[in-house]
Every structure is written in structure tokens, then in C-alpha cells.
Amino acid sequence: MAEETHPIGLQIRAGTKVYPGTVALKSADFxxxxxxxxxxxxxxxxxxxxxxxxxxxVEQLTSGSILIDGIEVHLGSTExxxxxxxxxxxxxxxxxxxxxxADNIFINREKTRFGIDIDRAQQREETxxxxxxxxxxxxxxxxxxxxxxxQQQIVEIAKSLAQDARILILxxxxxxLSAAEVExxxxxxxxxxxxxxxxxxxxxxxxxxxxxxxxxxxxxxGVITGARSMEGVDIPWIVLNMIGDASKDFPKTIDxxxxxxxxxxxxxxxxxxxGGFSVNGVSMALRAGEILGVYGLMGAGRTEFVETAMxxxxxxxxxxxxxxxxxxxxxxxxxxxLGLAIIPEDRKQDGLVQILSIRENxxxxxxxxxxxxxxxxVKREKTTVVDxxxxxxxxxxxxENPVSSLSGGNQQxxxxxxxxxxxxxxxxxxxxxxxxxxxxxxxxxxxMRQLAAEGLGIIFVTSDLEEVLGxxxxxxxxxxxxxTGEFTKESATETALISASAVGHAVSHEHxxxxx
Amino acid sequence: MTATNEQAPxxxxxxxxxxxxxxxxxxxxxLVTVFFAVFAPNFLSAANMVIMSKHVALNAFLAIGMTxxxxxxxxxxxxxxxxxxxxxxxGYLVLNGIDLGLGWSIQFNTLEICLMVIAVGVFIGAINAxxxxxxxxxxxxxxxxTLYVARGAAMLSSDGRTFPNLNGNPDYGSDSFRWxxxxxxxxxxxxxxMLVAVGILAAYIANRTxxxxxxxxxxxxxxxxxxxxxxxxxxxxxxxxxxxxCGALVGIIISSQLxxxxxxxxxxxxxxxxxxxxxxxxxxxxxxGKIGGTIVGAFVIGVLSDGxxxxxxxxxxxxxxxxxxxxAAVVIDQAQQRVQARxxxxxxxxxxx
Numbered sequence: 117m118a119e120e121t122h123p124i125g126l127q128i129r130a131g132t133k134v135y136p137g138t139v140a141l142k143s144a145d146f147x148x149x150x151x152x153x154x155x156x157x158x159x160x161x162x163x164x165x166x167x168x169x170x171x172x173x174v175e176q177l178t179s180g181s182i183l184i185d186g187i188e189v190h191l192g193s194t195e196x197x198x199x200x201x202x203x204x205x206x207x208x209x210x211x212x213x214x215x216x217x218a219d220n221i222f223i224n225r226e227k228t229r230f231g232i233d234i235d236r237a238q239q240r241e242e243t244x245x246x247x248x249x250x251x252x253x254x255x256x257x258x259x260x261x262x263x264x265x266x267q268q269q270i271v272e273i274a275k276s277l278a279q280d281a282r283i284l285i286l287x288x289x290x291x292x293l294s295a296a297e298v299e300x301x302x303x304x305x306x307x308x309x310x311x312x313x314x315x316x317x318x319x320x321x322x323x324x325x326x327x328x329x330x331x332x333x334x335x336x337x338g339v340i341t342g343a344r345s346m347e348g349v350d351i352p353w354i355v356l357n358m359i360g361d362a363s364k365d366f367p368k369t370i371d372x373x374x375x376x377x378x379x380x381x382x383x384x385x386x387x388x389x390x391g392g393f394s395v396n397g398v399s400m401a402l403r404a405g406e407i408l409g410v411y412g413l414m415g416a417g418r419t420e421f422v423e424t425a426m427x428x429x430x431x432x433x434x435x436x437x438x439x440x441x442x443x444x445x446x447x448x449x450x451x452x453x454l455g456l457a458i459i460p461e462d463r464k465q466d467g468l469v470q471i472l473s474i475r476e477n478x479x480x481x482x483x484x485x486x487x488x489x490x491x492x493x494v495k496r497e498k499t500t501v502v503d504x505x506x507x508x509x510x511x512x513x514x515x516e517n518p519v520s521s522l523s524g525g526n527q528q529x530x531x532x533x534x535x536x537x538x539x540x541x542x543x544x545x546x547x548x549x550x551x552x553x554x555x556x557x558x559x560x561x562x563x564m565r566q567l568a569a570e571g572l573g574i575i576f577v578t579s580d581l582e583e584v585l586g587x588x589x590x591x592x593x594x595x596x597x598x599x600t601g602e603f604t605k606e607s608a609t610e611t612a613l614i615s616a617s618a619v620g621h622a623v624s625h626e627h628x629x630x631x632x
Numbered sequence: 633m634t635a636t637n638e639q640a641p642x643x644x645x646x647x648x649x650x651x652x653x654x655x656x657x658x659x660x661x662x663l664v665t666v667f668f669a670v671f672a673p674n675f676l677s678a679a680n681m682v683i684m685s686k687h688v689a690l691n692a693f694l695a696i697g698m699t700x701x702x703x704x705x706x707x708x709x710x711x712x713x714x715x716x717x718x719x720x721x722x723g724y725l726v727l728n729g730i731d732l733g734l735g736w737s738i739q740f741n742t743l744e745i746c747l748m749v750i751a752v753g754v755f756i757g758a759i760n761a762x763x764x765x766x767x768x769x770x771x772x773x774x775x776x777x778t779l780y781v782a783r784g785a786a787m788l789s790s791d792g793r794t795f796p797n798l799n800g801n802p803d804y805g806s807d808s809f810r811w812x813x814x815x816x817x818x819x820x821x822x823x824x825x826m827l828v829a830v831g832i833l834a835a836y837i838a839n840r841t842x843x844x845x846x847x848x849x850x851x852x853x854x855x856x857x858x859x860x861x862x863x864x865x866x867x868x869x870x871x872x873x874x875x876x877x878c879g880a881l882v883g884i885i886i887s888s889q890l891x892x893x894x895x896x897x898x899x900x901x902x903x904x905x906x907x908x909x910x911x912x913x914x915x916x917x918x919x920x921g922k923i924g925g926t927i928v929g930a931f932v933i934g935v936l937s938d939g940x941x942x943x944x945x946x947x948x949x950x951x952x953x954x955x956x957x958x959x960a961a962v963v964i965d966q967a968q969q970r971v972q973a974r975x976x977x978x979x980x981x982x983x984x985x
Contacts, residue, residue, distance in 0.1 A: 426859065428858075428859065447863070448858060448859060448860075448861045449861035449862070449863055451861075452861040458859060460856075460859055465853075465855055465856070466855050466856050466859050467856055467859075468853065468856055469848075469849050469852035469853040469856050469857065469919065470852065470853065471848075471851075471852040471853075471915075471919040471920055472848060472849065472852050472919065476845060476848070476849070479845075480845065480849055480857070480860045480861075480862065481860040481861050483842035483845055483846075484842060486842075487841065487842050490841050490842070490843065491840060491841065492839075492840045492841050492842055492844075492845070494839075494840065513976070513979030514979060517976040517979060518972075518973070518976055520973075521973070521976035521977050521979075534860065538861075
């Protein structure tokens with residue numbers, strides 16, 4: 117293929133990285149081509165992130181070399197890497213929630229007047245220009261902590277763009293973005309490619325990789341198992357190289373009959389700070405054994421809806437019924453008693469207490485059941501945890517290890533285990549597959565299917581079309597806080613879902629106040 | 633699980649190192665005790681042990697309450713002042729009872745006095761919790777405020793004077809007040825028995841009750857704890873009220889030991905309590921800490937200061953040494969965290985994940 121149009125900008129030769137106890141990268145040879153999208157794929161723990169950290173100067177190779185434009189370089193720190201024009205957007209966002217968008221974008225490279233004070237006006241102006249380029253309407257003076265995860269990801273990308281990076285590494289940039297935002301990101305990527313920027317693109321969404329990539333490198337257990345130009349690459353080829361011979365299909369079990377209605381929400385309103393409503397008159401019902409997919413763009417109010425159902429926002433209006441009983445108290449613990457359980461979108465922030473052990477995390481919601489008169493039956497707790505670990509196939513060395521030592525997929529299973537231990541009737545899952553590898557994803561979906569078959573009602577929120585179509589018995593589409601479409605498994609098509617998710621979106625760019 | 637037993641010898645080394653690091657406070661206690669046993673005459677005598685343990689007990693009470701507060705992600709600066717105020721309340725009740733203003737007053741026996749004093753301490757703790765949870769004041773500021781308020785109230789209660797001669801009155805049943813600070817059961821001072829009781833209670837709460845688990849969860853990640861159904865507000869009320877309770881106990885014990893109540897009692901005690909908790913491995917970031925560790929930490933500080941006094945080291949040097957020990961403890965604690973994380977990751981890597 118057009119080798120000369122895509123010159124190699126950066127090379128890793130015989131790169132090996134050893135961590136205490138594991139070899140994360142085994143003599144990898146990697147070519148990064150400029151003016152093209154270099155896709156990197158592999159399961160979690162395959163070594164993608166390690167390789168990118170090496171390129172970004174976060175980690176140093178144990179042995180092997182890095183060459184930029186054919187000259188060997190030493191990237192001892194992120195500053196070294198930035199000097200060579202390498203920018204990275206990490207999967208785990210590195211932003212300061214207590215600072216504004218503009219401050220974050222220009223962190224450590226502040227625009228100053230005569231080298232003394234910060235020129236806020238100029239920073240604001242450049243931030244606006246960047247946001248225009250990314251087609252996002254984020255005010256430079258908003259605190260990053262007030263933004264949704266997807267918007268934060270946009271800020272991260274803007275930060276790299278502001279540094280005029282020649283090589284841009286995007287580690288799962290779309291994991292929290294909706295279809296429309298992914299389109300915008302792809303347009304930005306195309307533009308960067310034309311400018312000759314070499315892009316490394318890591319993602320678990322295979323269709324996306326095939327669409328956007330020019331070259332592909334597949335990693336498995338720290339070894340590069342396949343590297344070629346994207347021409348002729350299809351999903352089976354990628355999967356074969358990623359996980360050997362296992363296939364990746366959503367587990368479609370035989371249909372089971374649905375039970376009685378287990379959950380109903382009536383006229384739920386959640387006011388937001390800008391005077392409108394994040395959730396605007398949403399009503400929905402769910403039957404036992406049913407999987408209801410809630411699809412929509414970022415900021416459509418899906419997360420807010422499930423969190424309202426869980427009792428997180430005391431100022432929300434609306435009625436919730438579980439198994440015919442109305443949820444009167446707004447406190448989370450009472451909602452749990454009623455039979456609701458949530459798998460939050462942000463595992464790290466809302467799902468787990470990182471400092472505590474796996475066992476302590478799993479039982480956190482159900483300690484009442486494990487104790488008598490305030491006395492905790494630790495022995496029973498331990499056996500229960502072991503049961504759930506087996507049932508959910510969580511790979512752990514010991515339940516006493518801190519939960520932070522686990523990979524994303526296993527952490528997610530711990531969160532699911534915690535929710536299941538409360539013996540819920542309805543499970544609210546917010547982006548359950550976010551940031552976990554394909555193998556773990558398939559297992560999470562298998563668990564969801566199995567739970568539904570056992571009679572649990574599941575509402576799951578996702579921005580992934582394939583997921584929502586493959587898993588749901590029924591699909592509700594939300595946009596701007598409202599329900600804009602409802603589909604059965606048969607009537608749902610990709611185009612129908614996308615158009616429903618875009619309802620009222622052109623308007624929202626101008627003003628959100630008209631929402632009610 | 634079985635995987636841990638089949639590790640390579642390299643990991644055996646880090647496991648041994650980890651064990652050593654985990655027991656560091658205990659090792660430090662043994663080292664200082666041995667050191668003073670050699671260099672300070674009469675250090676190991678029974679009489680000295682009793683005196684020393686009485687000193688340590690006061691700090692240990694406060695440190696236990698402080699440990700809960702710090703583990704929950706907060707800080708309680710007001711305990712020293714609670715000690716002072718509660719001592720004054722106890723002194724006032726022993727001397728005067730409650731004057732109804734009609735020429736006669738209600739007098740109380742020792743138990744009633746203790747309960748009322750404890751109620752005062754718990755109430756101040758509840759105010760702290762109210763400020764922190766309902767009014768969203770940062771724990772540092774809220775308890776700094778109550779520190780001043782309680783200290784001022786203690787001064788006001790006697791115009792800064794001491795309540796002397798708290799011998800109580802046999803007619804009212806308050807003559808046993810002195811026994812709390814000076815009496816003993818089976819040759820061991822009452823305050824030590826109380827420390828054992830409170831220590832066991834606190835350790836039980838921390839390890840064997842949902843409440844204890846909630847304290848750790850709230851300190852580790854308040855949002856996640858809330859979404860898991862933990863009643864965060866209630867947990868915070870408990871830790872601050874428990875800390876107030878510990879402060880009240882110390883106030884009672886000190887005024888009983890001295891047979892007098894002085895409003896400046898307990899000044900800067902909160903710092904010693906924090907030091908003991910940190911020395912015992914409590915993380916100021918919340919979520920991590922053990923009652924046992926804290927008690928050992930309190931003993932290290934107590935043995936160190938009493939031993940240095942017996943060796944005739946100047947009190948200025950004592951202060952310097954105490955500070956160095958605290959810093960060293962935290963540095964070692966960081967090392968422990970690193971080793972611990974590494975061991976966990978190795979185990980995880982060993983099962984191919």
C-alpha cells in the first residue's frame with residue numbers, strides 16, 4: 117500500500133516491558149505511520165496501554181528502543197514525549213475537576229502576559245476555537261467536574277489538540293461518547309490525518325476500528341499477533357488474532373416468557389441547574405425477566421433517570437413503583453430494600469471503594485442481611501462472597517486483596533456482585549460494558565441474559581447501538597430528557613434508533629431552556 | 633485461596649517484608665521499651681508501669697475516637713476542648729450540683745454525674761456532625777470552631793478558675809468520684825479497665841458490625857458508599873459523637889485524678905490523639921486504620937515521652953524526637969502501601985489476569 121504517503125514516524129524495536137511479576141510487553145516491534153490512523157487492539161491486559169505509556173513517556177522500556185524519524189530517542193518523561201510532539205488522551209481521564217475547561221486545556225502551558233499573569237481572555241478564546249473545531253458547545257469557564265464523562269473526554273481531546281501534537285494517542289476515546297459524538301470525533305480525526313498527524317487509536321469497538329483505521333496492530337498477552345494495513349481486515353480476523361479461536365457473539369438464549377410488571381416510573385422530572393429538566397416527564401414500565409435497553413446520546417438524561425430511580429436526587433419529582441409498591445422514601449437504602457439495585461456508569465467514582473478489599477466492596481450493600489442485631493457474621497460473609505465470585509466467574513487471587521488490583525472487567529463483576537447480593541427485583545445498569553475488554557463484555561452480557569431468564573427485570577443504559585440491539589427485549593430511546601421512541605426487538609433498526617436519539621437535538625444547541 | 637501458597641520465593645520475600653512493615657508499630661513499641669529498660673533506671677518497675685499506663689490511657693481514649701473520625705474521612709480538632717469542658721462540668725456537678733435558684737439544689741451521685749458529663753461530650757460531637765453533614769462545613773473548620781467554643785465555655789464556667797477539692801460528698805453518693813481516677817481493680821487502675829472496655833468495644837464495632845464497615849466505606853469513597861445504600865449522614869453522626877464520648881471520659885478521669893478541674897485541661901490533646909492514630913497506621917485520607925494499631929501508637933508515644941523524662945532528656949528535645957518519630961512512621965507507612973499493592977498485583981498476575 118501507499119507506504120510513501122504514510123511515512124513511519126515512530127518505531128518501537130524489540131520493546132520489552134517488565135513489571136514486577138508480569139511481562140507486559142514481549143519484544144514488540146511497532147511502526148506508527150504519520151497521516152494515518154494506527155489502530156491498536158487487544159483484550160485488557162494485552163499490553164496496549166503499556167505500549168502507549170512507553171510512547172507517551174509515562175513508562176520506560178525495560179529493553180528495546182524507540183526511534184522517532186529513524187533516530188533513537190529516550191522518552192524519560194511526559195515532557196520529553198511532548199517535546200517530540202507526542203500527545204495522549206488516557207482512558208482514565210487526567211483532568212482537574214476543580215478547574216475550568218480552559219484552565220485544564222492550558223495546564224502547565226498557560227498563556228501569560230509577559231510571562232507573569234495568566235491571560236484568561238486569550239485562553240478562553242482559544243478554548244472556544246477548539247470547541248468549535250470539535251463541534252461541542254462547552255463553555256470554557258465551566259468547571260470540568262460539572263461536565264458529564266463524555267464531555268470531559270472532549271476536553272481531553274481538545275487538550276491534546278491545543279498542544280499541536282504530531283502523534284496523538286487516543287485510548288478508548290469513544291467509550292463514553294454517543295453515536296453522534298463519535299461522528300464528530302471521526303471528522304476531527306480525518307482532519308488531523310490530512311494535517312499529517314499520526315494517530316494511534318485504541319478501542320474495544322471493533323466496527324469502529326475497521327471504519328476509522330488505516331493500519332491495525334493486534335496484541336495478545338504482550339505479543340504482537342498481527343500487524344497489517346486495514347485493507348481486507350474484517351472482524352473475524354481481528355477476533356482470531358485477539359483471543360485465538362474463541363468467537364464473540366452475544367449470547368442469544370432461547371426466549372423466556374416475561375412475568376408481571378416489576379417496575380414502573382410515572383412522570384419523572386429532574387430539574388437541572390440551567391433551569392430546564394435533565395429528565396423531562398419520563399414514564400416507563402418493566403416486566404420481570406425483561407431486558408429494557410435505554411439508548412440515547414450523551415446528556416439525554418438516561419443516567420439521570422436511573423439515578424433518580426435509585427433515590428440519588430431528593431429534589432426530583434415523579435413516582436416509582438417496584439412490584440406494585442410505591443417508593444416513598446427517597447433514600448438509596450430504602451430503594452435497595454424495595455428491590456432496586458444500580459450498576460453505576462462511573463465504576464471508579466460511584467461503584468467501588470478502591471481502598472477496601474474485594475470482599476468488603478461486594479457486601480457493602482447487603483451487610484444488613486449478613487448481620488444479626490448489629491453483629492456481622494464474617495464467616496457467612498466470606499462464604500457468600502466466594503459463592504458470588506464463582507457464580508460470576510470473577511478472576512481473583514484472594515477476596516482480601518484490594519479491589520483496585522483487578523482489571524476493569526473483573527471490577528465491573530464485583531459491582532454486579534454487590535448489586536445482586538441485595539437480591540434485587542430490578543437491576544439498573546448504566547453503561548455496564550464501559551471500559552472493559554471484549555471477553556469480559558461477553559461475560560457481562562451472558563450474566564445479564566441469565567439473570568433475566570431467572571426473572572430479574574433489567575434496565576440497561578448504553579450508547580452502543582450493537583449492544584442495545586443485540587441484548588434488549590425492548591428499546592426506549594431518550595433525547596433531551598424525553599422519551600423519543602420505543603421499539604420492540606423486531607421493529608428496532610439502527611437508523612430508527614439514531615433518528616429517534618437525535619430528536620430535538622438541533623434545537624438544544626441553541627437553547628436548552630425551551631425543553632419544557 | 634490456594635494460589636497464594638504456590639507463589640515463587642520472590643513473593644515470599646515481599647510477603648515477609650509486608651508482615652514486618654505491618655507490625656512496625658508493635659516492633660517500635662518493643663524497641664522503645666527495651667531501650668528505656670536498659671537506659672532508664674526503674675523504668676520496668678511496677679509502680680512506673682502503672683503511672684505510665686495511666687498517662688497513655690488518656691491519649692489512647694481520644695485516639696480511638698479520633699481513629700473512627702479519620703477513617704471516615706474527617707478530623708476532630710475539638711476533642712481537647714471537650715476534655716476541658718467536660719472536666720469543668722464534672723467538677724461543677726460534684727461541687728455544686730444543679731442550683732435551681734430557690735435556695736436549694738439537686739445533688740447527684742457519681743454515676744449520674746458521669747452520665748451527664750458524657751451527654752455533654754456526645755452533644756458537642758453531635759453539633760460537629762450537624763455542622764459537617766447538614767450545613768456542609770468542612771470537618772477541619774467545623775471542629776476548629778467547636779474547639780474554640782468549648783474551650784471558651786469551659787473558661788466561662790468558672791471565670792477561668794479551678795474547681796478544687798472534688799472529693800464529693802458521701803451524703804450524695806458522689807464521694808466515689810475520686811475512685812475513677814485513683815482507684816484500682818485487682819491492682820490495675822480503673823482508667824485502664826475502662827480503656828480495655830472502650831478499646832474492645834471500638835475494635836468490635838470496626839471489625840464485626842455493619843456500622844464499622846460503613847465507616848471505612850464512607851472514608852474510602854463517600855459517593856460509592858451513598859449509592860450502595862449506606863446512610864452517610866448517620867455514620868458521620870456516630871463517629872463524631874463517639875469521639876465526643878471519648879473526650880468526655882478523659883475529662884472525667886483527669887478531674888478525678890487531680891481532684892480538681894481546670895478549664896485549660898486538655899489543651900492540644902487533639903494533636904497527640906491524631907499523632908497516635910497516624911503512628912498506628914491510620915490514613916489521613918480516610919478509609920484505612922485499625923483500633924489496635926492506634927492503641928499501640930498511643931503506647932509508643934506515651935512510653936517515649938515518659939522514658940525520655942526518666943532519662944532526664946530536656947522537654948525541648950522530647951518534642952523534637954516525638955515529631956521525628958511521627959514523620960518516620962508515615963514514611964514507613966508509605967513504603968508499606970507500595971509493597972502491599974505490589975503483592976496484590978503479583979497475586980493477580982499469577983492467576984493470569
